[in-house]
Amino acid sequence: MPCIWRGVVVFCFTALCAGAQTIINTESGPWTAALDGRWRWHAGEDMQWASAAFNDAGWSPLRVPGPLPPNRHYWVRLHFQIGRTSDPGLLLGPIAWAYDVFWDGERIGSFGDPSRLRWFVPRWQTYHLPTNLAMPGSHVVAIRVAQIGPGVALPTRQSRVYAGDNRVGDLAALYEAASARVRADFQPRLLNLLVDFGFFLAGIYFLLLPPSVSQGAAFRWFGIVLLGRAIVVMCEFYLNYGPLNLPGNSIVGLLWVGVWVSCLGTIEFSYAFFRRPVPFAVRCVAWLLATLAAPVPFPYSAITARLAVLLIPAVVTIAVAAVEVRKRTLDAGLTLVLFAVLGATALYNAVAIGIQVTHGISAPIAIDIGGFWLWSWDAMYLVWVPAMAMQIHKTNLRFRDERERLRGEMEAARQVQELLLPSRSIRAPGFEIEARYHPAAEVGGDFFQLFPAVSDSLLVVVGDVSGKGMKAGLLVSLIVGALRNRKSDEPRCVLTELNAVLLGSSEGGFTTCCCALFSAETVTIANAGHLAPYRNGEEVATPPGLPLGIDADAHWIETNIELQSRDRLLWVSDGVVEARNGKRDLLGFQRAQELATRSAAEIAQAAQQFGQEDDITVVSITRKSVQVHVA
Amino acid sequence: MEPQTQTKAKVERSGSLAILRFEGDVTSASKEAVLGTYDKLAPETKEILLDFSKVQYLNSSGIALVIQLLMEANKSGHKVQTFGLTPHFQKVFTMLGLTKYTSLHPNELAAKAASGG
Numbered sequence: 001m002p003c004i005w006r007g008v009v010v011f012c013f014t015a016l017c018a019g020a021q022t023i024i025n026t027e028s029g030p031w032t033a034a035l036d037g038r039w040r041w042h043a044g045e046d047m048q049w050a051s052a053a054f055n056d057a058g059w060s061p062l063r064v065p066g067p068l069p070p071n072r073h074y075w076v077r078l079h080f081q082i083g084r085t086s087d088p089g090l091l092l093g094p095i096a097w098a099y100d101v102f103w104d105g106e107r108i109g110s111f112g113d114p115s116r117l118r119w120f121v122p123r124w125q126t127y128h129l130p131t132n133l134a135m136p137g138s139h140v141v142a143i144r145v146a147q148i149g150p151g152v153a154l155p156t157r158q159s160r161v162y163a164g165d166n167r168v169g170d171l172a173a174l175y176e177a178a179s180a181r182v183r184a185d186f187q188p189r190l191l192n193l194l195v196d197f198g199f200f201l202a203g204i205y206f207l208l209l210p211p212s213v214s215q216g217a218a219f220r221w222f223g224i225v226l227l228g229r230a231i232v233v234m235c236e237f238y239l240n241y242g243p244l245n246l247p248g249n250s251i252v253g254l255l256w257v258g259v260w261v262s263c264l265g266t267i268e269f270s271y272a273f274f275r276r277p278v279p280f281a282v283r284c285v286a287w288l289l290a291t292l293a294a295p296v297p298f299p300y301s302a303i304t305a306r307l308a309v310l311l312i313p314a315v316v317t318i319a320v321a322a323v324e325v326r327k328r329t330l331d332a333g334l335t336l337v338l339f340a341v342l343g344a345t346a347l348y349n350a351v352a353i354g355i356q357v358t359h360g361i362s363a364p365i366a367i368d369i370g371g372f373w374l375w376s377w378d379a380m381y382l383v384w385v386p387a388m389a390m391q392i393h394k395t396n397l398r399f400r401d402e403r404e405r406l407r408g409e410m411e412a413a414r415q416v417q418e419l420l421l422p423s424r425s426i427r428a429p430g431f432e433i434e435a436r437y438h439p440a441a442e443v444g445g446d447f448f449q450l451f452p453a454v455s456d457s458l459l460v461v462v463g464d465v466s467g468k469g470m471k472a473g474l475l476v477s478l479i480v481g482a483l484r485n486r487k488s489d490e491p492r493c494v495l496t497e498l499n500a501v502l503l504g505s506s507e508g509g510f511t512t513c514c515c516a517l518f519s520a521e522t523v524t525i526a527n528a529g530h531l532a533p534y535r536n537g538e539e540v541a542t543p544p545g546l547p548l549g550i551d552a553d554a555h556w557i558e559t560n561i562e563l564q565s566r567d568r569l570l571w572v573s574d575g576v577v578e579a580r581n582g583k584r585d586l587l588g589f590q591r592a593q594e595l596a597t598r599s600a601a602e603i604a605q606a607a608q609q610f611g612q613e614d615d616i617t618v619v620s621i622t623r624k625s626v627q628v629h630v631a
Numbered sequence: 632m633e634p635q636t637q638t639k640a641k642v643e644r645s646g647s648l649a650i651l652r653f654e655g656d657v658t659s660a661s662k663e664a665v666l667g668t669y670d671k672l673a674p675e676t677k678e679i680l681l682d683f684s685k686v687q688y689l690n691s692s693g694i695a696l697v698i699q700l701l702m703e704a705n706k707s708g709h710k711v712q713t714f715g716l717t718p719h720f721q722k723v724f725t726m727l728g729l730t731k732y733t734s735l736h737p738n739e740l741a742a743k744a745a746s747g748g
Contacts, residue, residue: 445691466691467659509695512727529727544728550698574691577719584687588719614690 032091032169032177035141036064039078039161043071045144050075050102052140065163068095068147077142082168088134090141091174093165093181094122094157097248098146103133105140114146118247121156121239124178128171141168156239157185158362186241191372193237195382200230202385209392221269222388228265229377231258266313266346270320270339286312314346338387345380410442410470417443417473420480422450428458431518432622436604437615438575444615445472446573447479453489453517461494462571462619463513463530466506466547478505479513491515491526492556499528499548506549513548514571518621523563526556531577534570534596535561539589568622570596575614576607587611638664638686638693647677648746650739654685657693665696669703678746679704682739684715694727701732714742 040059048054056077062069076095082088090108092101097119098112109127112120133139147159167177206223209216235255239248267286271278289312321339352363366373374382417439426433428450435448445465453459461483465472482501486494494515502511514530516523525533525540529547533540545556563569572592579587587610595603600618607616638661639654649672653664672679681697683689689697704711714736716724721735736742 464691466695508699509692510698527726531726544725544730546728546731547698550702574723578688578690580688586688586719589722 030170030173031085032167032173033082034164035078035080035166035168036163037078038062039064039076041069041074041076043069043074045073046075047144049077050100050105050107050142050144052104054142062161064161064166066161068159068161072147074145075142076145077140079138079140080168081138082134082136084136085134085170086131087171088129088131089169089171089174090127090129091165091167091169091178092125092127092143093162094124094160095143095166096122096145096159097148100144101127102142102144103129103139105142106133108133112146112247117249119148120244120248122159123157123240124165124181126171126174126178156236182241188368188371188373189237189240191369191374192233192366192378195374195378196230196233199226199378199381199385202389203227203230206388206392215273215275215391218269218272218275219388219392221265221272222384225262225265225269226381226385228258228261228263229381231255231261234258263313263346266342267316270313270317270342274320274324276320282316286316314343314350317346318343338384341380341383345376348376413470413473414439414442417476420477421447426450428452430456430624431458432620432624434600434618434620434622436600436618438604438608438612438617439468439615440575440612441469443470443473443476444468444617445476446575446615446617447476448571448617448619449480449483451483451489456520457489458518458621459489459491459494460516460518460569460571460619460621461513462516462533462573462617463511463528463548464573464575464615464617465511466509468615472509475502475505475509475511478502479511489517490558491517491524492558495526495528495545495548495556499552499554502549503552510547510549512574514542516569516621518563518623521562521564522560523569525559525561527559528554528556531572531574534572534593535563536568537570537593537597539593539596540569563623565623568620570600570603570621571617571619572596572603572607573615573617575612575616576603576618578614579607579610579616580613581611640664640668642668642672644673644676647675648680648743649673649676649678650680650682652682652685657683657686657689657696659690659692659696661693661696665693665700666703669700677709679709679711680739680742680746681711681713681733682715683713683717683720684739686715686720687717689720689723694723698727698729701729705732710746712736712742712746714739 039062040056041062042049042056042059049056054077059077060069062076090101090103092099092111096111098110098114100110101108108129109125111125112118164177165181167174203223203226206219206226209219209223232255235251235258238246239251239255242251264286267282268278317339321343349365352365355361355363365377366375367379421437422435426435429452433450437444437446437448439446445468446463447465448460448462451459451461463479465475465479478501479498482498483494486497488494488497492515495513498511498513510529512530513528514525514533515527516525516533525542526545527542528545532542540559540561542559543557546554548554576595577587577589577592581587587607591610595606598606600620603618604616607618637655638657641652641654643650643652651668653661655661657665669679681700701711711733713724713733715738716735724730724733724735734742734745736745
């Protein structure tokens with residue numbers, strides 16, 4: 001690095017009329033010197049105050065380091081002397097949300113633009129000085145400051161004048177000094193960043209929990225709360241360290257979206273956790289305040305609404321937990337502690353904002369852990385997230401046990417149904433019987449029964465309970481029981497008996513049923529809305545009949561058909577004709593009829609391959625000879 | 632198993648005539664669309680037209696809902712005409728004996744004519 005400026009220049013300047021004048025010592029090599037000491041300030045707006053010739057002797061002194069003036073608009077000025085620099089510059093610390101900076105009356109830069117509502121979180125900015133402006137000698141820096149006023153109690157940098165923050169000197173050295181300041185500012189936030197990244201991942205995890213997880217709604221709301229927190233943290237980092245492309249007021253709008261999501265999510269979570277609906281009034285008030293606190297430019301015109309947005313979850317959370325504990329709906333202890341921590345944190349942050357707004361005093365909202373800061377929200381979530389994860393683990397275990405128990409019960413029900421329905425190897429003298437039954441779930445709503453009846457006849461009952469699953473399966477059990485205790489073999493009487501049984505049990509559903517009594521040479525059929533059987537591949541015309549379980553006065557007309565040796569009657573359930581393929585096309589009556597000459601196994605397989613949606617039942621009865629012999 | 636499309640129901644009124652237009656699959660999840668819509672019909676309704684022209688599929692639970700609607704309408708003295716069913720479901724409705732409670736028509740014009748509208 002070329003030698004730019006060597007030697008020592010000591011300027012001892014006695015103020016004549018301008019009051020205190022900062023003395024700048026420079027050393028060999030690239031140098032910077034702090035502009036600490038006595039500045040002067042004056043409230044108001046007057047561009048003449050930028051001038052080097054302006055006499056600021058009557059202005060109030062402003063000690064740096066020290067507190068900043070409370071005013072929204074004011075100027076500060078500083079007189080000082082510098083030695084020679086080859087590449088002069090000025091570093092200003094995080095003094096304001098917007099300002100213009102003048103060097104000997106020349107505007108050399110700005111930060112934000114209050115006239116266009118472009119505000120930025122205060123930060124270190126370095127300004128290049130034209131060499132002709134920064135000649136050795138006396139100079140005046142004047143800064144036209146615009147503050148947004150109190151109200152920013154978020155973990156963003158506050159306006160301040162710390163020792164050594166404002167410097168003059170060689171530009172390269174100023175950049176180095178600024179970097180060192182930013183690094184020192186950033187380091188304590190590393191823990192915060194790490195912890196919040198963990199919360200972000202946890203939020204995604206909670207949000208993506210499968211719907212089957214018990215208390216899934218509560219966990220998903222908690223995930224939303226954590227993601228809201230992630231938005232807040234992301235915005236805070238952008239505000240503090242991001243490029244100055246987007247004005248801070250826009251980012252703060254997004255930041256508050258994160259705050260609202262967290263706060264409103266907390267309300268939803270508190271109720272969902274206890275499996276309670278959020279009262280309409282609570283939700284209305286919360287959302288109303290959220291709307292009032294919609295992103296508005298600085299200054300915070302809706303700060304009270306925002307304050308309320310923080311206060312509401314605090315109050316609601318504590319109230320909900322207290323009510324639930326009083327009801328003894330929980331195994332209290334840990335849950336109460338967790339909710340107390342959540343409520344207390346929300347309350348504390350709300351109070352901190354309140355103090356900031358009303359008194360301009362920043363209440364500490366972070367804990368210092370060995371030089372790293374942990375925000376109170378993060379400390380609270382550090383308790384909550386593992387507790388929630390444990391809760392999920394516990395409920396998952398409980399859910400798994402419950403699922404296993406249900407699976408066992410369904411399997412038991414399936415086995416019972418298998419016992420109730422005839423097996424595949426059914427035998428009846430004089431008939432070749434083939435049947436296939438494929439329920440869509442563990443237990444089905446289709447049924448068929450074969451009863452060798454008096455006078456070498458055979459009674460066949462095929463039916464379908466609307467719906468499927470356990471409820472349909474239980475109705476099938478009822479039907480099978482009723483059939484086994486029937487008083488008559490006459491098809492229309494069988495249907496009437498079943499109708500009487502099902503009338504009070506169908507609960508809005510219905511049961512289709514076709515009854516056929518095979519006797520010497522004829523078959524008598526009565527059909528209650530079931531698919532008509534096929535005789536040798538041709539559909540048998542049966543009169544329409546209402547399904548069972550709908551109308552107490554329903555009656556059914558019997559049809560008699562002849563059945564010769566080797567003739568075959570085939571029943572299929574709607575699971576065959578209404579099998580649907582990937583294009584959502586139905587297998588339909590036409591294809592079903594084309595399949596009707598094939599074996600029961602082939603028909604059932606064809607329907608399954610087409611796309612099973614419902615129980616599939618196929619029953620085929622072929623007369624071996626005219627005479628029926630019952631063993 | 633293909634996902635079922637949600638049932639939508641829309642009511643169009645013209646004097647004492649109400650047309651219930653259904654859309655999507657009619658299944659067990661269609662209770663509100665089928666029975667809820669029927670229950671909300673104005674008291675002065677006398678004739679009802681059920682439009683299934685935008686319904687591709689009714690499963691047994693969905694048909695059970697239609698049956699309940701027909702039974703309710705029958706009890707209340709409403710005259711129900713049905714149109715727009717695919718040939719497949721026309722056959723199913725006929726097989727189930729629902730023609731005792733509603734006439735099946737190929738289109739809205741025929742259904743309106745039958746209802747005297």
